[in-house]
Amino acid sequence: MAETTLLLDRARQWLAEDPDPDTREELAALLARAAEPAVAAELAERFADRLQFGTAGLRGELGAGPMRMNRAVVIRAAAGLASYLRANGDGGLVVVGYDARHKSYEFARDTAAVMVGAGLRAALLPRPLPTPVLAFAIRELGAAAGVMVTASHNPPRDNGYKVYLGDGAQIVPPADAGIAARIDAVASLTEVPLAADGWQVLGEEVLDAYLARALTVLDPAGPRELEVVYTPLHGVGRDTLLAAWKQAGFPAPTVVAAQAEPDPDFPTVAFPNPEEPGAMDLAFATAATVGPDLVIANDPDADRCAVAVPDPAAGSGWRMLRGDEVGALLGAALVAKHATGTFATTIVSATLLGRIAEAAGLDYAETLTGFKWLSRAEGLRYGYEEALGYCVDPEGVRDKDGITAALLIAELAATLKRSGRTLTDLLDDLALTHGLHATDQLSARVEDLSLITAAMGRLREQPPTALAGLRVTRADDLSAGSAELPPTDGLRYYLAGEQVRSARIVVRPSGTEPKLKCYLEVVLPVAGAAELADARRAAAGLLAALKRDLAAAAGI
Numbered sequence: 001m002a003e004t005t006l007l008l009d010r011a012r013q014w015l016a017e018d019p020d021p022d023t024r025e026e027l028a029a030l031l032a033r034a035a036e037p038a039v040a041a042e043l044a045e046r047f048a049d050r051l052q053f054g055t056a057g058l059r060g061e062l063g064a065g066p067m068r069m070n071r072a073v074v075i076r077a078a079a080g081l082a083s084y085l086r087a088n089g090d091g092g093l094v095v096v097g098y099d100a101r102h103k104s105y106e107f108a109r110d111t112a113a114v115m116v117g118a119g120l121r122a123a124l125l126p127r128p129l130p131t132p133v134l135a136f137a138i139r140e141l142g143a144a145a146g147v148m149v150t151a152s153h154n155p156p157r158d159n160g161y162k163v164y165l166g167d168g169a170q171i172v173p174p175a176d177a178g179i180a181a182r183i184d185a186v187a188s189l190t191e192v193p194l195a196a197d198g199w200q201v202l203g204e205e206v207l208d209a210y211l212a213r214a215l216t217v218l219d220p221a222g223p224r225e226l227e228v229v230y231t232p233l234h235g236v237g238r239d240t241l242l243a244a245w246k247q248a249g250f251p252a253p254t255v256v257a258a259q260a261e262p263d264p265d266f267p268t269v270a271f272p273n274p275e276e277p278g279a280m281d282l283a284f285a286t287a288a289t290v291g292p293d294l295v296i297a298n299d300p301d302a303d304r305c306a307v308a309v310p311d312p313a314a315g316s317g318w319r320m321l322r323g324d325e326v327g328a329l330l331g332a333a334l335v336a337k338h339a340t341g342t343f344a345t346t347i348v349s350a351t352l353l354g355r356i357a358e359a360a361g362l363d364y365a366e367t368l369t370g371f372k373w374l375s376r377a378e379g380l381r382y383g384y385e386e387a388l389g390y391c392v393d394p395e396g397v398r399d400k401d402g403i404t405a406a407l408l409i410a411e412l413a414a415t416l417k418r419s420g421r422t423l424t425d426l427l428d429d430l431a432l433t434h435g436l437h438a439t440d441q442l443s444a445r446v447e448d449l450s451l452i453t454a455a456m457g458r459l460r461e462q463p464p465t466a467l468a469g470l471r472v473t474r475a476d477d478l479s480a481g482s483a484e485l486p487p488t489d490g491l492r493y494y495l496a497g498e499q500v501r502s503a504r505i506v507v508r509p510s511g512t513e514p515k516l517k518c519y520l521e522v523v524l525p526v527a528g529a530a531e532l533a534d535a536r537r538a539a540a541g542l543l544a545a546l547k548r549d550l551a552a553a554a555g556i
């Protein structure tokens, strides 16, 4: 009872301070019905804690309360960041970007108002623009920090807040904990001064500078003959991608008409994530009438890039390449360009990049999931992760960038096309040289987060000893941390069997969505081109069996 009173007090205090009439109205309505058990549970969940920094900053459903994304949460986060910057002597400029989601502009403006109120300088990007433009602008402008208001590819009801420091990379420990402590120290919103004006709104020159840098990933004399169907999935990628395409000299892509304009309701897709089944249906329908060489999609904040290739065997006529496939292709493209430095990927991505780097005599590194880790790999020249994220120009953008990745994959496809070859042919070459690295993902979306904790618990209590006829030869609990990796909530299994050269599974809760994610890789030797089709079939069968057995072991 005392607990309930405390919770209601907290909710009422929140309501009294909430600057947004929309969330005030929502919370007042909930409080009026607080006696109903379902509403009481909802309030308890919203006020149990506050949103924490995850894989990519704060992310959550829009709504009232500290466990939701709203103006009060954003103002507190911005105040915590401002206080952290001042304490570390980094007082200076904070550059703020935003996508086209519900409330994104308001959250960006509030962030600027808090920074100016705290005695820092703030600059807003001129309009909704891709996340990589913000990541670029931080170092271009010599800012002390950057904020990008976006929930990327999440459902329409979500929003989020990515935080970068002056090195242009997203925050990791201990900075995230340092900022979090200062957010916690904001006792009341009434003590956060909000400036009414005094921040700068940047002009087109920041975008021009981004585009000029983006173009440097290409060979100016490289081939440009390539037909593309493109979708920004109702997000903010279109104008930047089209400008990049035009400046590069590629023929203008056909843009999927129904998804071309930014729309916070993402009306044509269940989830605006190119990884989700169905998200590419309209793009494939457009491709069926245009007959392009490639279909390219950006996620709504255009830091991811999805690529599909013609496949007569597929119902739609198109096959989405996996992030691991595009990641290997871009790696091969950079090797062909004589890139030097470190090639890196994450522990949940395929190990093929390691083989490519090794063969080219390049350093190779593996990090935890997320570009906040990957972008910090020492000497990084190229980094990618299986979640359709690629950083092909870390000096320009220290984060994944769906625009430069699209440019480079297009140049690679055009180069291959000139000699009558395709991306698929190059994937075959890589399999013949390095072995077939086949990956898949099992992901379970839940309503109730405790189901994820329970599944992780089951796997920890009863670790699988065999899956799909392969023996588990080593099981790592990644929560312990190691010399190579900081601690994280995850489990890793290495498997062996006659059918495979090696196999690996990683299981972890998503840090951006209520999902449990299991990442699978099997590596099969391939003796010659004649065996490749059989090897691909065998790998697909094995991955399907592994997913089935793993789902049973995890109880998901």
Ligand SMILES: O=P([O-])(O)O[C@H]1O[C@H](COP(=O)(O)O)[C@@H](O)[C@H](O)[C@H]1O
Pocket (backbone or CB within 6 Å): 055, 056, 151, 152, 153, 299, 303, 304, 369, 370, 371, 372, 385, 387, 389, 509, 510, 511, 512, 513, 517
């Ligand atoms: O949402 P985005 O495009 O920024 O992508 C974000 O989430 C992805 C999935 O993370 P998780 O598996 O924890 O959900 C990460 O791989 C990525 O680095 C991060 O920036």
Ligand SMILES: [Mg+2]
Pocket (backbone or CB within 6 Å): 152, 153, 299, 300, 301, 302, 303, 304
């Ligand atoms: Mg994104």
